[in-house]
Every structure is written in structure tokens, then in C-alpha cells.
Amino acid sequence: MEVIVNLVPNFAVIFQIAFLFITKGGWVLFVIGLIYMLWRMYYTEIRHQYVHNQEWIFLSIKVPRENLVSTMAVDTIFTHMHALHSSKTFAETYMEGHDQLWYSLEIVSLGGKISFVLRIPKNAKNLVEAAFYSHYPQAEINVVNDYLENVHYDPETSTDIDVFGTEWKLEEDDVFPLKTFRDFEHPAAEETIIDPLANLFESLTKIEPHELFAIQIIIQPLGDNEWKPRAERKVKELIGEELPHTVGFLDILLAPFNWFAKFSYKDALLGGGHGHGHEEEKAQKNNWMSLTETEKERVTLVEKKMSKPGYRTKIRFLYIAPKNNFDLTKRGIFIGAYRQMGSAMSNKLKPETNRTWTGLTYKFSKELEAPYMDYVLKIRKRRIFKGFKDRDIHLGMPMFILNTEEVSTLYHFPITTKTTMAPSAIEKTDSKKSQPPVDLPLAGPDSGF
Numbered sequence: 001m002e003v004i005v006n007l008v009p010n011f012a013v014i015f016q017i018a019f020l021f022i023t024k025g026g027w028v029l030f031v032i033g034l035i036y037m038l039w040r041m042y043y044t045e046i047r048h049q050y051v052h053n054q055e056w057i058f059l060s061i062k063v064p065r066e067n068l069v070s071t072m073a074v075d076t077i078f079t080h081m082h083a084l085h086s087s088k089t090f091a092e093t094y095m096e097g098h099d100q101l102w103y104s105l106e107i108v109s110l111g112g113k114i115s116f117v118l119r120i121p122k123n124a125k126n127l128v129e130a131a132f133y134s135h136y137p138q139a140e141i142n143v144v145n146d147y148l149e150n151v152h153y154d155p156e157t158s159t160d161i162d163v164f165g166t167e168w169k170l171e172e173d174d175v176f177p178l179k180t181f182r183d184f185e186h187p188a189a190e191e192t193i194i195d196p197l198a199n200l201f202e203s204l205t206k207i208e209p210h211e212l213f214a215i216q217i218i219i220q221p222l223g224d225n226e227w228k229p230r231a232e233r234k235v236k237e238l239i240g241e242e243l244p245h246t247v248g249f250l251d252i253l254l255a256p257f258n259w260f261a262k263f264s265y266k267d268a269l270l271g272g273g274h275g276h277g278h279e280e281e282k283a284q285k286n287n288w289m290s291l292t293e294t295e296k297e298r299v300t301l302v303e304k305k306m307s308k309p310g311y312r313t314k315i316r317f318l319y320i321a322p323k324n325n326f327d328l329t330k331r332g333i334f335i336g337a338y339r340q341m342g343s344a345m346s347n348k349l350k351p352e353t354n355r356t357w358t359g360l361t362y363k364f365s366k367e368l369e370a371p372y373m374d375y376v377l378k379i380r381k382r383r384i385f386k387g388f389k390d391r392d393i394h395l396g397m398p399m400f401i402l403n404t405e406e407v408s409t410l411y412h413f414p415i416t417t418k419t420t421m422a423p424s425a426i427e428k429t430d431s432k433k434s435q436p437p438v439d440l441p442l443a444g445p446d447s448g449f
Helices: 002-007 011-052 071-084 090-095 122-133 198-204 228-238 249-261 265-270 293-306 328-336 366-390 404-410
Strands: 056-062 103-110 113-121 140-144 161-170 212-222 310-322 349-351 400-403
Touching (some): 056 122, 071 122, 122 140, 161 328, 161 366, 198 328, 228 293, 310 328, 310 404, 400 404
Antiparallel strands (some): 103 113
């Protein structure tokens, strides 16, 4: 009994401490915290309203089945589309809620028929069409309706269909790149180019008539200053170079004292100098010459990623089918889709199984854990479907950064080679289109027509 009494907190002491804290000015912290929370709620709401008020359209893109355009051209397309990025003023960002708009790149297999769909801001239509037509002049680009427009799902009420889905994440820091289409090129081989998505396209043709499988890659353009300084810092860290000083909370706290005393309290108290602010500058050193070839290659990979424009990215997969025909073996498409995009030196993509994967296995007892597992699964299924259908960048896991070369590796049209053709189930143009000859006679008043 005495042990229990000792474990019970002394509420009188707690209230006494709280009373002294409030009466001695601690209430100011509560006010500041309350103001901050209210401002965050307001900021989130105005951003939501800004995005909601934008006009969005869906484009369906069809290219000829004999596609001889390399993936490098798609890299150029996404570089062109990066022009959607725009700088925002303080008033636009924090007073009006302007958010950087984004694209949603989607590969959809409906009953085994594969389509390429883009969801874009309406005012970016000319930009996107110009980017694709410049490399695919024979393509057909049409405005279409959302293929999920008439699909409604809630795990509590939907009795006819079920869903399975997940988001993807990077295994390492996103400054390290994935394997890209350049890593699948073999100049000495008979087929110099191997399509990294060939296996995925073939798998999507196996979707049954009653099933829908969709891949969603949301890309939000980033300015160079929003991510490249972090990559540069990682390079210096990898080669052992002294990292530049960053301002922390302690620096801000001690700044007034440093100004009055004319020396650095932080250096005097924690080391790093004599505290007088006039230390000799040492020549920058690094360990490049002592790095292994593998370590040097990783540094090179980070530098190559920095050389191209970046997108903040979110990747989702979604599988929908009637409950009586729901085939969980299709999960294999999820798992194997991007496995070949990683290696020992590069980054890797993998499904986020802890928070978004709509499948759970019991730990101890299936019967005891069933209610909890059912509750968690319903939350995950509701979120993955809502996030996918709304093309929401805020719902789900944090976004990561890919550059244009990585995005084009994950989203491109099937490549035709000497020995392979695109799967017949992919939507394509019915016939080749060409411009009329430049010397074609035109009908006129004296032409006799």
C-alpha cells in the first residue's frame, strides 16, 4: 500500500508549482502558444481554400505504339514543366495562402487497358501541351473526366468494393538519387536501351476487367534554394569537410549577451575558441583523397542529382476491385514495381508499410487483435483513397525530393526497341500524323477549283 501511495503524484505540489508559474509571468508562454496554434489553423485554412479554388483539369495522353523517343526527352519535358514554379511574396504566402501548385502524373490500368493521365492546373494547359508536343508531335492530348469521378468508397459503408493501397518512401536521405534510365543503358549490348518500367507495364496488362490499378506520382516544383543547399551540405559531410556554422536556438538566446560583452559566450562555455570572436581562419580540409571508390561514387551521385531541377514528390498506388473478386495477390505489383530502381550505392524506393500500407498482420493473437486491426485498416483505407482521389499533397507521409531525371524514369511512355513493342493494351494513337508537304498547292481564285 505504501508503494502505491508513493506512486500517486502529490497534486497539491503540482498545483502550487503551476500557480507560481502562472503568477510569475508564465501565462505569457501560454498566450504565445495559443496565438501560434490559432495562426497555424488560419494558415492551413487559407492554403486549403486557395488550392480548392483553383481550376484543375485531366489530360489523357496517347502516343504511337512505335515509340522511338528516348526517356531523355521525357526528362526534358519535366524540365520544361518545372516552369510552373513561381516565387511568392510574404503577403501572398502568409496572408492570402498562395501555395505552389503541382501536377499529378498517373498510370491507370482499368481492366488491363493502360492509360496515361495527368491532372494539372488549368492555367498550365498550354505549358504542358507544348512540353509534350515538342517531343511527341504525333501524340493525342485530350481533356477528359476524372476516372475516379463516380467511384465512392468508405470502409464503413461500402459493401460492393474494397481497396488496397500504399504510399512509397525513400530508404535513405532524399539527396541521394535513385537509379535512373541512364543506368539501364548498355552501349555494348544489342539493345542499348532497356525500359526500366517494362515489367510494370506488362504486369498492368494482367489486371482483370473488374479491377482498377493506378499509380499516382504527384510532383510539386521546387526552387533550387529550397533543397540544393542541403545537398551541398551533405557533400561536405561525406568528404569530411568542416560544415558551415548554422544558427541554432542557443545562438539566438545568447545573441544579446554576446553583443553587450563583445565576445561569444557559446565558444567560451562550450569550447571552439577563446570566445573573443577573432580566431584564426583555418584552411578548409577534406578527406577526398582517402575516400574509397564507392564513397567517391556516392558523392558524385549527390552532385549529379543537384545538377537538375527538383520536385517535391509523393507516390501512391491504389487497387480497387469488387469484394467478391478482390485479389490480394496483386500486391506483388506493388512490391516489385520499383525494386530495380535501387542499388547498394543509390537510393531505394519501398512501400511505406508502417503507416499507409493497407494490410496488417497480428503480433500475438489474431482473435484478440482483430478489433484493433480492423480499426487501423479502416483509417488507412479511408486516407489512401481520399488522398488518391483528391490528389492531396498534405494527406499521408511527408513528400521527398526527386529531380527531373528520376521523375522521368518513374513516369514515361513504353519504349520501342528492335525486338520489343509496347503492350497492345496501352492506349495509343490510331494512326501516325504528319504535317502536309510545304510545297502543297493551295486552292485560289486562279487555280481552277
